[in-house]
Amino acid sequence: MTDRPDLSSLPSYKAPKRSLLSARKLALMASVVAGLGAATYGFSPTHNPADLFTTPAHAQVNNEVKKVQQPVGFADIVERVKPSVISVKVNIREKVAKDDSNNDDSPFQPGSPMERFFRRFGGPDGLPPGLRGGPRGGGVVTGQGSGFFISADGYAVTNNHVVDGADKVEVTTDDGKTFSAKVIGTDPRTDLALIKVEGGSNFQFAKLSDTKPRIGDWVLAVGNPFGLGGTVTAGIVSASGRDIGNGPYDDFIQIDAPVNKGNSGGPAFDVSGEVMGVNTAIYSPSGGSVGIA
Missing domain, CATH: 2.40.10.10 (Trypsin-like serine proteases)
Incomplete structure (x- = not known):
């Protein structure tokens, strides 16, 4: 057998230690180099900096989420239809009071359920069509309502109770112009009325x-x-x-x-x-x- 050499007398070997400061310097330099590379890539005309940290699949998901979260409004519809809507103003001269108009048995006495019903629905003085006037007779009632064009030459629809008994009808269009109008026909049963706006021939209609x-x-x-x-x-x-x-x-x-x-x-x-x-x-x-x- 070959005797093993005695190494006890030799000086022990120690691996060289890299200083902690040098390691930190190298890490810092690597970070700076990486940052410069990212900046050069990110600010090029054809790249977005966010692309450095986004995979194609992730980008697609983000785009879909943005589409879903985008609020949906009615502005486009309103812009298209609003010009066809008009404001209707009427003057109604009340009839002279009838002898039986003050009948305490009338269901249209002030404060009665029927009077409140028609007041909510826009009837002047809380009276239904055909029963206006009464003890308040002799004055002029001004009422307001709405309507909309159904043809370019000025025919418009509104409620019968808006124009019923009107002596004068005026409409204001969406652009602020005022026109006179006349009542063409009414239907109390469906509470609809047809009016004709005078002074125009190219109205936007619904x-x-x-x-x-x-x-x-x-x-x-x-x-x-x-x-x-x-x-x-x-x-x-x-x-x-x-x-x-x-x-x-x-x-x-x-x-x-x-x-x-x-x-x-x-x-x-x-x-x-x-x-x-x-x-x-x-x-x-x-x-x-x-x-x-």
Whole structure:
């Protein structure tokens, strides 16, 4: 056997130690170099700095999330349909009081349920069509409502109760122009009226929808609430087939888009920009919108 050499007398070997300071310097230099490379790449005309930290799949997901989170509004629809809506102002000369108009048995006495009913629906003095006048007779009542053009030559639709008995009708278009109008025909049973605006032949008009709205569909109400003009509110179709005791053809569409006094006769648009109905009545203990119209 070969004897193993005795190494005990040799000096022990120790590996050289790299100073901690040198290691930190190298790390710092590497970071600076990497940063300069990223900056050079990121600020080149063809690259976005965010691309350095985003994989293609991740970028696609981010783009899809941005699309989903983008709020959806009605501005494009409103811009297209709002010019077809008009504000309607009427002057009504009240009739001389009749002998029986002060009958205590009348269901239209001030404060009675029927008087409040018609006051909510826009009837001057809380009286239905055909029963205006009475003890207040002799004066002039000014009323306001809404309407919309259905043809370029000035034919427009509003509610019958807006223009019933009117001696003078004026309309204001969306661009602020005022025109005289005359009543062409009325239908008290459906509470609709046709008026003809004079002095123009190229009015923007609305298209009537031939599709029955579904419960839950979006709806836009445009009109002249409280005389403010050009007001847009949004909501959904809340119910259909409502009977509110307003005539033999009760089949109302209930919406929750805010509708107030002065909205009567204005259109309710669907998301295609077509008229799904005419804003006719509100149901409210206070006379203002509580979300049922």
